Amino acid sequence: MSSEHNGRRPYLPPFRRDWWLQLRFYRLYMLREATVLPLLFFVGCLIYGLYSLGQGPAQWQLWLDFMAQPWVFVLNLLTLAASLFHAKTFFELFPRVMPLAPPRLMIAGQWLGTVVVAIGLIVLLGGYL
Amino acid sequence: MTQTIVIARYNPELDEKPHQETYQVQSDDNTSVLDALQQVQQQDPSFSFRWSCRMAICGSCGVMVNGVPKLGCQTFLRDYPVGLVITPLSNFAVEKDLIVNMEPFLEHLSAIKPWLINTAEGTQPHVQTPKQLAKYQQFANCINCGLCYSACPQFGLNPEFRGPAALALAHRYNLDSRDQGKAQRMPELNAKNGVWTCTFVGFCSEVCPKKVDPAAAINQGKVESAKDMIVSAFKPTGAR
């Protein structure tokens, strides 16, 4: 190497495309981000339901039958798991983004919200009153 | 006892790119990665790495241990019975062996105006209650080790991203009751390479040796930036 050249040759390895597979933490991050895929499926179901409701009782029944199909059922179980996983991560992040109260309290409060909403809906829709 | 460690070596004057080499070091219950690196340096004086305080406060000795950013002086061989692979901090350019180019980090740090902005003159201390102090104290504990930059894939994908430590520092001054410089700092935060590159991966906070929680700082910064956008929308055009 010539004496004029200062010899420095910084080496920056290319950023790996599969970076997210390298550590468990990153895999969980990707999983969190991926929860929106089943969510999209369920939102699709809801839009289909809304359409069916507008089309009259026959179409509505079709939608109800669709929702009870095994593959739909299984996919939605997956969506439920995804939504709960999302909820867990989201609730834990929230107190760090808006530190309004002690984190544990905020997390508990949010879960309470989810449970109350779920019970409310089940009671309302299931007619359990 | 002797333990085997693997270290990435790179000599820019000889090597095309980094390669890994294996070394034997003496270790006991208290042997830190830094101790081990020093032993390797005794075997091969051309081996280069940074260190200084050996008590986790100067921020010099960051390296990757099995792919995770760590302070060498605060990481112990006893915790790695399966062995260690020590490589330079990710997402920075390697200069030699474990030494990386920290200049981009310092540029990002300077860009957010990390100093108290307050034009009032005075010869007495400001009044600041413990409560006001507590608001920003955590974010003032950053030792500039850069581990969070190696942990953050968004920085890896976009080196223009100001990054966790710099944005945490901006937030630290913005939260300081004595500071009046928020308006001057917001443009950097509002920009694409400011808080908005972060997707809350959160690994930055996980690896931070000083529990600064830069992820929280950045995401609180997003709230501030969003508020700033609304406020600016109602300001007459032309106003800064």
Place this chain on the structure above:
Amino acid sequence: MLQLDMDIIVVGGGGAGLRAAIAAAEASPTLDVALVSKVYPMRSHTVAAEGGAAAVTLSEDSLQSHFFDTVAGSDWLAEQDVVEYFVQHAYQELVQLERWGCPWSRKNDGSVQVRRFGGMKTERTWFAADKTGFHILHTLFQTSLKYPAIERFDEYFVLDLLVVEQRVAGVLAIRYSTGELVQIRAKSVILATGGAGRVFHYNTNSGIVTGDGMALALRHGVALRDMEFVQYHPTGLPGSGILITEACRGEGGILLNKDGYRYLQDYGLGPETPLGEPRNKCMELGPRDRLSQAFWQQQKLGLTGDYQGHAVVYLDLRHLGDKHLKERLPLICELARDYVNVDPAKAPIPVRPAVHYTMGGVMTNIDCQTSIQGLFAIGECASVGLHGANRLGSNSLSELLVFGKVAGERAAAMALQNDFVSHQSIAEQTARQQALLSVLQGHNTDDSLVAIRTAMTKAMEEGCGIYRDADSMQYCLDHLISLKQRYQALKVEDQGKVYNNALLQHLELGFGLDVAMAICSSALARKESRGAHQRLDEGMTTRNDTEFLQHSLAVQQQDGSIDIRWQAVTITSLPPAQRLYGDCGAVNEGKTS
């Protein structure tokens, strides 16, 4: 080779250097200030200071009292005019730091909180949690970023001063990243390179604290003053030397020898205080030097324990309980777990004395000016005359600020008045260094840097340790001379230019050897016991004001040997008196038992 001109060069990016650079930039924004440091400024050793910085703050406190504590603490070897200036300006400097954003700990009413500190009669130590040095350094570094006048040369290693006819002309440095030699000319130069604790085997200092600036000045004929005074801290961790703070003992921690006996009561520090009832100035809360000395006595009696080959005593915190420990001493719990694998709630922590601070340094006057025109020195590398024979904890951080500002302003004034020295001897000096560097590379057959360095630190530990006598010091000095010969034959094996770590370590060792010789020679010449310098030789175990109320000045001769001269101490208002401590067994810190 790179050549450039700057108005002012500050060598060192620690607390002292940064403060000086800011002062210079504020004094005149038109001046170019080069901040040259071998590590990034925020890596400097100042970052490790935990305790705090002193300044008279409370209304019941007084400048006289701080003055008295400092002078008495120095065992009357402080320059009293310097101490006066210091106590008058310390408060304003800490306020300045506050106004730059330093997160000082607060009282509930929002005012700054002060704490008690060893040797200070009243609470006057400002602190920022348990990370005072860290916060001071980062506040200064971040503040420095807003001055365009300050240009940083991070990771530039200064290896020589350019001096022409007793006037400083600039510095020569190696750019670590490329190995290039860089010549920077300047109108004034400020040395702020920190202490020299690393010439001792057991020390609490960072790896970079190798005495470079002291040696740079020494080699150009500047005297090093009071170098024999080296402060030991009684509780460092064995091996690493990491500091275990005094706060542990303040909380009620006790010191035990290998038999589990609280040995301090045998050294004039008793009577034994009951567990959990620590009393100021008694037993474990006695002065630092007395505790270190007691350790030495125990070691001689064979009563110290062994921790992996290191002699140790035990700091027992178990009776404080897990909860209390985690609450009050979280950092210590972490350090003990990490570095000696001990849970302080379950087992005592092995500790031993370790070198902590070098009181002496590059001799300056009250304006921080050395005997070379345009060359200033500040911080731990300097002896402006504040600490004398013993430094009080928390005075040094304030010193960095007070005298950093003085030096920055004076250097700026000088740079405005003067022009660059242009003299062909500059080129000659540069060429000589270049030549020296080029012959350094090669292979060593049977010697190594590590071998010489370890021999030096061990020799210093044995010859210039807590207690000293003529024989062991002479032995140490002879040993140092032979080490220096070995050093001169030593080669740097790494042939590379980029980040050549071996080369810098080599240069540091050369500096360290020179400083070690100055310490040892000064210690040999001071035939009395005073402050941190304690002798065992007959007739020298007490303070001797008739002969030695004087500063030692170490001056390097042509042949590399050290000549010792003496300088009278400036006494303005406080004549020498006994250095008495407290009510507990009339602990007299100045005398050996």
Place this chain on the structure above:
Amino acid sequence: MNNGTKQPKRSDEPIWWALFSAGGVCFAVLIPGVLLSLAVLYPLGLISAEMLSYERIHFMVFEAFFGLAGLAFVGAAICLPLFHAVHRIHHGLHDLQWAHGPVAKVICYGAAILMSAIALGLWIF
């Protein structure tokens, strides 16, 4: 002072992030309940088909509170979660280095806007 000269451009991300966050809350708080009742308990027979009869649901969605209940449901269970989802997809494409830049952005958020418009349209008509 340093660095004071050029100001970087403000990002439009706050808008999408605000929608994403609101959608995230819905996904975490509302969606589990909706899922549980419509997609789990109903198929399992724990909520009877009668209870989900056309009349009953039609009333709830289009008539209760002048139809506002239905509007709220469409917003919270469909539109906002859509924005939440596309936001993550948009960033995910960047994370995987598959696509970034204006095209991906227009497609992602455009899809959410379109689908939301359809859902609202279904509610109105």
